[in-house]
Amino acid sequence: MKKLHQYIFFIVGASFIFASCDKVENPYEKVATINVDTNLYQGLWSDYLANEYPVFTQNSNTGVNVLIEDYTGHTCITCPNAADIAHDIHTNNPERVFIASIHTGPGTLSFQAADANASKYYTDHTNPEGIAYGDEFKSGFGFFGNPQGTVNRKKGNAEMFSQSGVWQSRADNILSANVLKVNLQSVFNYYPTANGGYLHVEVEKKTSEAIDMNTVVYVIQDSLVDWQKMPDNSDNEFYVHRDKHLGSIDNNPFGIPTFNAGDAAGTKKIIDYSYVLPQDLDIANMHFLIYVYDKETYEILHVIKQKIED
Incomplete structure (x- = not known):
């Protein structure tokens, strides 16, 4: 997957230094910045910041x-049933439950082999982050094989991973508890000429927890049609793989440090990424x-x- 993995980490109240030819005053807040590809914007970067x-x-x-x-694989015969369960949970809570189908295993890629x-099974659905x-x-988290999954990676019976039969109850417990420790908002500005954006x-x-x-x-x-081994051990050429994990926007599986234990409740930070979409994928069939x-x-x-595009 072709992507740019440069990002900006904005910290409210810090000084602003933009990594481009000119130093530009951000019109909304003082921030500190690391590299971002400003060339994806077809115009003056100062205009982007201002408008x-x-x-x-x-x-x-x-x-x-x-x-x-x-956690799935295209030659795993029990994986389609688990995928259906996950999709049903999402369908019943479309604005609050989301799915990432990650083609990997606990230290082995036998079900993901291409x-x-x-x-038939010529597509490599894996990626380095997965x-x-x-x-x-692969050890210490209850991950023993496909299909298994995590629900907010929250532990149940002392284990993070579980089989699909308990995903619904684990999701319901989280949705009903509503203990919000962090909040998120986002915007993606897409520019067709660059096939990418910010x-x-x-x-x-x-x-206030540390x-x-x-x-x-x-x-x-969102979806793609490709081979999948089915529960009856048949080969389905027209199986719909949903919510396929393509990796991380910045090629970093474990992300960007955002808050440390000493940050107070109410602290806000902004992270900006530049990103070029894969040429072979439809932007209407993708999302972040x-x-x-908790680290x-x-x-x-x-x-x-x-x-990607509204």
């Missing part, structure tokens, strides 16, 4: 959203999932969806 850089209003959200990470010369999760969680994410700490938090942005393909997680426990504290 297209978003102004985030007060975030009125009060509920914790849910990310189900469905053969470019084969007549493989990194398989390696990270993702702006506001992150607000809502708790938690180190990181922010991650998944790139998700943006989440913040120590890996628990996802909140997640939102951002469309």
Whole structure:
């Protein structure tokens, strides 16, 4: 997947130095910046800052959203049933439950194996970030094989991973608790001439708890038709793979440090990313999932969806 993984980390109240030919005063707040590809914008960057850089209003959200990470594989015969369960949970809560189908395993890629010369399972659905999760969680988290998944990576029975039969109850518990520790807002400005643009994410700490938090942005393909081994062991050429995890926007599986334990409740920060979309994918068939997680426990504290193009 072709992408630019440069980003800006905006910290409210800090001094502003823009990494381009000119130093430009941000019209909305003083911020510090790291590299971003300003060339995706066909014009003066000062015009972008003055006219297209978003102004985030007060975030009125009060509920914790849910990310189900469905660890799957195209030759796993029990994976289609798990995918259907995840999709049904999303369908019943379309604005609050989101899915990332991650093609990886706990230290092995047997169900994800692809053969470019084969007549069926020739597509490599894996990516380095997904493989990194398989390696990270292969021991000590209850991840023993596909299909398994996480629901906000929140532990149940002392384990983060579970089989699909308990995903609904775990999601319901999170949705009903509504203990919001961090809030998120986002805007994506897309420019067709560059086939890319800028993702702006506001992150607000809502708790006084001493938690180190990181922010991650998944790139998700809504659906694609490709081979899948089915529960009856047949080969389905026209299987619809939903919510396929394509990796992270910045190639970083574990994200950007956003808050440290000493940050006070009410602290707001902005992270900006530049991104070029893959040439072979339809922008109408893609979206971002943006989440913040507890760096120590890996628990996802909140997640939102951002469309590529409205």
